[in-house]
Amino acid sequence: MGSLALVVIAVGGAPGLLAKPCSGSSGGSSGGWFGVSDARVERGGATLEVQNGRLMRLVAGEDVVLSPVDNGPLGNVWDLAADPSGLTFVAADGGVFVAAPGVAALERVPIRDGAPAGAPRSVAMDGSRRLWVATENAVGAMDPSFGWGRCLPESDLPGQGPFALSLEGGTLEIRGTDGAKRIEVGGEAPAAAFFASANGIQLTAEFPAALAFSYGEVPEIEVTGAAGAAAAGDWMARYRVNGHHRLRSLDDDRALRDLAPGRHRLEVFGFDRYLRRTPPLAIELHVAAPFYYQKWFLLAAVGVLGAGIFGFFAVRASSRRTTALRVLGSSAILGALCLQVAAGIWPHAKGWPFVGYSMYSQPFDPSGHVHEPLLHFHDDKGRSATRSAYSMGLAVDSPWQVLHPLIDGNGPAIARMWEIMPALLPNWNVTSFQVVSERTKLMPTGPVPVPPLVLAHVERGESR
Amino acid sequence: MSVSPKDTSGGHFEGRWERLWFGPGSAVRLGIFRIIVMVSAYDALNRFQSAVFQHASESGAGLLNRSWNPVFLLEVLHIGPPNEATANVVYWTLIAGLIAGAVGLMTRLAMVVCAALFTYWAAVHYSFGQPHHDCIVLTFALWALVFSPAGRGVSLDALLGRALGRGNANGAQPVLGDAVPGAAFPIHFTRASAAIGYFFAGSSKLAIGGLGWANGYTLQAIMLGYRSDWSGALAGSTRLCQLMQIGLLAIQIAFPLVLLPGKWGRYARWFFVPGAVSFHLMAMKTMNTGSFLTLWFVVVAAFVDWDRVPGFLRRVAGERPVWLRAALWAAMAVFVYTCYHVFIASKPDGVRWGAALVASGVAAWAGAQMFLGKQDQAAV
Numbered sequence: 001m002g003s004l005a006l007v008v009i010a011v012g013g014a015p016g017l018l019a020k021p022c023s024g025s026s027g028g029s030s031g032g033w034f035g036v037s038d039a040r041v042e043r044g045g046a047t048l049e050v051q052n053g054r055l056m057r058l059v060a061g062e063d064v065v066l067s068p069v070d071n072g073p074l075g076n077v078w079d080l081a082a083d084p085s086g087l088t089f090v091a092a093d094g095g096v097f098v099a100a101p102g103v104a105a106l107e108r109v110p111i112r113d114g115a116p117a118g119a120p121r122s123v124a125m126d127g128s129r130r131l132w133v134a135t136e137n138a139v140g141a142m143d144p145s146f147g148w149g150r151c152l153p154e155s156d157l158p159g160q161g162p163f164a165l166s167l168e169g170g171t172l173e174i175r176g177t178d179g180a181k182r183i184e185v186g187g188e189a190p191a192a193a194f195f196a197s198a199n200g201i202q203l204t205a206e207f208p209a210a211l212a213f214s215y216g217e218v219p220e221i222e223v224t225g226a227a228g229a230a231a232a233g234d235w236m237a238r239y240r241v242n243g244h245h246r247l248r249s250l251d252d253d254r255a256l257r258d259l260a261p262g263r264h265r266l267e268v269f270g271f272d273r274y275l276r277r278t279p280p281l282a283i284e285l286h287v288a289a290p291f292y293y294q295k296w297f298l299l300a301a302v303g304v305l306g307a308g309i310f311g312f313f314a315v316r317a318s319s320r321r322t323t324a325l326r327v328l329g330s331s332a333i334l335g336a337l338c339l340q341v342a343a344g345i346w347p348h349a350k351g352w353p354f355v356g357y358s359m360y361s362q363p364f365d366p367s368g369h370v371h372e373p374l375l376h377f378h379d380d381k382g383r384s385a386t387r388s389a390y391s392m393g394l395a396v397d398s399p400w401q402v403l404h405p406l407i408d409g410n411g412p413a414i415a416r417m418w419e420i421m422p423a424l425l426p427n428w429n430v431t432s433f434q435v436v437s438e439r440t441k442l443m444p445t446g447p448v449p450v451p452p453l454v455l456a457h458v459e460r461g462e463s464r
Numbered sequence: 465m466s467v468s469p470k471d472t473s474g475g476h477f478e479g480r481w482e483r484l485w486f487g488p489g490s491a492v493r494l495g496i497f498r499i500i501v502m503v504s505a506y507d508a509l510n511r512f513q514s515a516v517f518q519h520a521s522e523s524g525a526g527l528l529n530r531s532w533n534p535v536f537l538l539e540v541l542h543i544g545p546p547n548e549a550t551a552n553v554v555y556w557t558l559i560a561g562l563i564a565g566a567v568g569l570m571t572r573l574a575m576v577v578c579a580a581l582f583t584y585w586a587a588v589h590y591s592f593g594q595p596h597h598d599c600i601v602l603t604f605a606l607w608a609l610v611f612s613p614a615g616r617g618v619s620l621d622a623l624l625g626r627a628l629g630r631g632n633a634n635g636a637q638p639v640l641g642d643a644v645p646g647a648a649f650p651i652h653f654t655r656a657s658a659a660i661g662y663f664f665a666g667s668s669k670l671a672i673g674g675l676g677w678a679n680g681y682t683l684q685a686i687m688l689g690y691r692s693d694w695s696g697a698l699a700g701s702t703r704l705c706q707l708m709q710i711g712l713l714a715i716q717i718a719f720p721l722v723l724l725p726g727k728w729g730r731y732a733r734w735f736f737v738p739g740a741v742s743f744h745l746m747a748m749k750t751m752n753t754g755s756f757l758t759l760w761f762v763v764v765a766a767f768v769d770w771d772r773v774p775g776f777l778r779r780v781a782g783e784r785p786v787w788l789r790a791a792l793w794a795a796m797a798v799f800v801y802t803c804y805h806v807f808i809a810s811k812p813d814g815v816r817w818g819a820a821l822v823a824s825g826v827a828a829w830a831g832a833q834m835f836l837g838k839q840d841q842a843a844v
Contacts (some may be wrong), residue, residue, distance in 0.1 A: 139839050175827045262533065269833030295536060316478055326486060329611070332483055336604070337656055346573075352535045352587060352595040353603045358666035359596070360753075361672040364685035394528055395515030397593035401530050412526045442681045446700050447688055 026055055039080040041088050043101050048088050050077045050163045055090060055099070055106070068097060069105035069441055069450050079164075081123040081131065084453035085434050086378075089144065091120035096133060098144070100451035107439070107450040109142075113249050114236055115149035116140040124165040124172070129457060130275050132172060134163035139174055141185070141275035145453040146246060150236055151277050156183055189276035194235050196223045196268040196281045202279035210284040213405065219285055221268065239268045243404045245455050261289035293348055302339070309334050315417055369439040369450065373399045376434040377425055385425055392420060403435050407456045414458055432459045470750070489648025493770045495568065495618025497651055498575075500765035501605045504567040504758045505582050507763035508599050510560060512589040519592050534591040537583075546588060554581055565609075568619020575614055579606040597661065602758050604657040605766070608650035616644045654766040658759075659720040661742065666716025678713060680706030690752040698750050715739040722767065737767045 040049045047058040048066075053076035056088040057064045068074055075093025082088055090097040090106060109131075111117055118135035125131055130343040131144040139157060142149025152174075157163065159178025166173045170186020196203040198219050201211045213219060223237045238247035241256065241264050256266070264287065267280035291297055310331040317327045339354045347356025366368075375392075377385045387397030396402050405413035421430050440447045504836035517523075519532075532545050546554065561577035563572055583606075586599050615621035669677045689697040698704065719740065721732040744760045747753065780792045 184806045225549075263531070295540060298536065299533050322478070322482065326482060330481065330485065330487070333653065336653075337660070340600075340604075340657060340660045341664075344660060344668070347668070349590075349595045350539075352537065352590050353583070354601045355595050355597060355600065356668070357597050357661055358668040358672060360682075360686060361669045361677065362682075363673040363676040363679055364682040366679070367683040370685045370688045372691060380719065392527075395518050396528060396530070397515075397596070401593070405527060410526070416527055442684055442702070446702065447684060 004043075006103050013194055017410075022118070028054055032184060041080045041082045042084070043086060043088055043099075044050070046101060047079060048099060050080060053077055055080075055092075057099075057104075064104070066099060066104070066106050069129075070446055072108065072391065074106070075119070078120065079122045081125040083125045083129065083131075083454065083457075084432075084459070085129070085457040086376075087144070087451060089123045089125060093119045096120050096123065096131070096142075096147075098451045103449050103451050103452060105448065107441075110146065110147040111142070112146065112148040112425050113251055114140070114151065114229040115142040115147055116151050121162040122164040124167045126167050126170070126172075128186070128276075129454075130185075132165050132167065132185075134153055134161070134165045134174065136162040139165065143247075144276075145455060148238070148247075148249065150271060150273055152273060154185075156181065164314050171435065185274040185276075187276070189270070189272050189278045191278070194223055194237060194270055196221060196237065196239075198222075198266060198283050198285065201283060203266070203283045205279055205281055208265070208282040208284050212286040212288060215247070215288045215290040216288075219266070221250060221254055221256070221266070221288075223250060223268065234273055236271045237267060237268055238271065241266055243408070245400070245404060245407045256285075259285065259287050261293065263287075274289070274404065289374075293350075298351070305338060306331065306335050309338070364442070366442045369441055370447070371453075372438040372440075373394065373403055374436050375403075376436050377421075377428070377430050378432050379425070379428045379430050381429075383428065385428070387424060391424055392417065403455070409456070417458075418460070430460065432457065484516070484652060485649050486646055487648055488643035488645050488704075489651065490771045491613065491617030491622075491642050491644040491647050494612065494614060494644070494647040494650065495607075495615070495622075496770045497654075497765045498568070498571075498609055498614045499566050499618065501602065501609060502562050502578070504602050504761040504765075505578060505606060506559075506562050507761075508602060508758045509562070509582065509585060512585055513555065515552055515589050515592060516546070516585060517548070518557075519588075520546050520548045528781075530592060533589050535595060537587050538591055543584075545591070552584060552775050555781050557581060558585060563721060565614075568615045568621050569617055569673055571615025571621050575606070575612075577612045579603075579610050582606055596754060597665070598756055598759050601654060601657045601661055605650060605762050606653040608653040612646050612650045613644050614650070615644070616647065651766050654762060655723065658763050658766060659723050662716045662719035666713050666719075669713060670717075678706060678709040679710065680704075683709050686753070687750045692748065692750055692752045693750040695751065710742060715743060737763065795804055 021440060023395050040047060045059070049056050054076075055066045055077045057066055058365055071260065073094040074097070076403050077092045079089060079091040081091075086101055088099045089109070090099060095111065096109040096110075116133050116135050116138040118137055120133050120135050122134040124130060125144070129144060131149075132139070132141050133149075138151050140149050140151035140162070156174070158174055158176040158181040161176055164175045166175075170184055171182050172185045173180055173182045184395055198211055198221055199213075201209055203209075211219070221239060237250055239250065240247050241259070243265065247269060252311040264285045265282060266285055267282045270278040272278075288294075310327070312404075313327045313330045313334075343351055343354035343356040345356075347358040349355055373389060375387045375389060377387065389402045392402050394402050402413075406417065417433065421428075434454050437453040437455060439450045439452055441450050442448075497582075534543070537749060558581040561574045561581065564574035565578050583603055586603065588598070673682070683705040684699045684702060687695040687705070715736060720734050722729060722736050724732055740763055741760060744756045748756055753780075780789055784792070
């Protein structure tokens with residue numbers, strides 16, 4: 001680790017902290033030493049095995065060839081990596097795929113910014129759930145759910161590819177045409193070597209500052225290296241808003257254009273070359289509502305509306321025999337109905353009970369996945385159970401409110417989960433649980449389940 | 465909206481307007497409406513209970529990604545999150561108010577307590593999370609009851625008044641067909657609120673999602689993302705889901721037709737009210753997006769002419785061909801069983817017994833009216 005820490009400081013890279021596509025060095029041998037794979041993984045009573053470049057699922061002697069759910073190209077299958085969560089990652093000519101017990105198809109893992117591009121030849125999963133991927137030209141680590149990652153510098157690689165990977169504890173062994181190289185990739189991330197700011201205000205690790213924006217003003221994130229461009233180049237920064245589990249790239253979304261009015265928490269994380277994450281730097285963003293949703297405007301509008309309605313009824317009443325109480329009542333009734341109509345036209349969540357009715361009004365794009373967040377539990381007898389986030393007994397109106405702390409490795413939240421386990425699953429000796437987003441792909445022929453995203457995997461006795 | 469034929473004052477706009485809101489209505493019907501609204505509020509109170517108490521006692525602190533973001537109502541009134549003692553006082557006062565409101569004891573005071581505290585309770589709940597629209601109609605119904613003679617029928621107040629010689633104009637407990645000034649107001653106001661709600665629920669889908677909203681995939685995605693008992697079976701077909709989406713849009717957008725006066729409004733209610741109820745039943749069985757018991761109960765309470773139920777049952781029991789009677793009884797039995805299965809059997813104990821009690825009470829009342837041969841003066 002000592003020599004690698006030196007590398008972190010000394011190696012210059014691309015200036016800034018933006019993720020760049022990584023395809024490794026040019027050229028690269030086709031690798032005569034890289035033989036036919038016979039990788040094999042035991043999962044959920046079934047065996048996944050590579051036979052003659054095809055991925056087979058063997059269940060009670062019945063062999064099934066697994067192929068991608070969209071019938072896209074898979075190509076030759078080279079390697080398998082078992083995830084402690086139960087998933088299996090597949091390196092094939094067509095890309096990185098994921099398989100899950102009980103799901104009869106493979107789903108492609110998207111290769112995004114910073115992750116090694118090209119045809120994967122070898123994969124390995126470490127205890128921190130980083131997926132290490134080797135292609136013909138590059139080696140790197142990636143987030144197994146969302147596909148972004150980092151590539152190792154050429155100095156970490158043993159000559160030319162294709163490369164093969166193996167992991168032992170926190171040590172990654174990379175084999176290439178010029179032999180093998182072992183590097184230490186475990187442990188905590190070193191202290192962040194960068195600063196982050198939003199519109200000039202510094203993000204901090206503790207007691208985050210608050211920054212107010214008027215409506216239409218767009219917060220912009222800036223990230224700079226603490227020790228100059230050389231140190232900065234060895235880091236990648238990603239950010240999230242309001243504790244979301246998906247970390248966004250500064251390449252695409254440096255400006256936060258889609259922030260709704262209200263309070264938000266911006267957090268920026270640094271990732272070193274081995275994809276080890278630093279604690280976040282944070283800031284509170286207060287985005288003002290447009291003037292027509294401001295309290296003073298709404299109160300004034302309600303006042304004007306009320307006065308107008310009252311005036312109407314009062315004038316009409318002067319020529320008729322009616323009571324002042326009825327004029328007041330009529331005004332209140334018509335006013336309340338008008339406000340309900342106005343809320344229907346201009347919905348606003350804070351205006352309750354005049355909030356409108358705009359929920360579930362977005363059409364679903366069938367090219368995406370349907371996500372269903374759940375908790376999976378496993379015991380020492382090989383049994384599995386599934387429960388919703390609501391089973392934790394906490395009152396939430398979105399399951400993510402209770403799942404995000406678990407995904408973040410929040411100690412009290414995980415401790416509570418273990419505390420309630422005997423009540424949740426009596427007579428079970430639960431050894432691990434996972435936060436899972438079950439996924440379904442909607443095809444013209446009907447819904448097709450695809451392997452889930454495992455967003456957190458917690459073993460008994462571990463914090464995450 | 466139906467207008468009592470007994471009130472004939474005025475023919476211009478103001479006259480029609482005042483007859484609609486301040487004209488006489490059935491005290492019995494208002495009493496049943498009041499009871500059902502109280503039970504619905506009890507259901508909503510219990511659904512919000514754990515959230516408010518957990519935040520008040522801070523038992524979820526550190527375990528949840530959630531913060532206090534007050535709705536305008538609380539912000540304008542400078543009302544912050546309650547502590548545990550405040551939450552307890554509000555909760556138990558509201559329980560007492562709901563019980564008093566349901567049995568009709570000190571009804572006017574109970575209505576004020578229920579409307580004010582329920583609005584506060586829901587606002588606190590929504591200030592800790594995302595506001596939803598399932599309790600909007602209920603809240604307006606509660607406030608409308610405040611300004612009505614809600615205790616004049618089917619109430620202990622009416623019984624006590626009769627015992628003490630303070631009954632209606634005839635010195636007796638109101639019976640079917642007895643009209644009381646202002647009794648129609650909460651029902652008409654709740655109907656209008658429900659119509660506005662359904663119309664904008666449908667038109668928002670078209671305005672925001674366009675015609676593409678009804679692509680079948682949207683409903684499939686909601687069903688599979690929030691699985692419930694029948695999700696797997698019904699989400700299997702994109703075409704079926706598309707048909708359901710088109711039907712849903714049609715019912716929601718055209719729902720205000722129920723407000724038409726005269727026979728057209730009556731015909732529309734026979735189609736759209738069962739349509740809306742079916743929609744809520746299907747939503748509950750196909751997507752776990754929250755309880756719509758509240759809205760379902762309030763809509764039924766507002767749109768069913770309770771005065772006419774005994775007459776309807778009598779006609780079904782005795783004046784129609786046997787096959788039609790059998791079919792109607794069978795349809796009602798299936799409907800009642802489905803409602804029981806969906807709304808009562810799956811609820812926590814307190815709500816189950818509360819709902820069962822109310823359902824039994826209303827059924828007993830309808831049966832007694834039918835078999836005791838009371839005349840339905842307002843029958844179709």
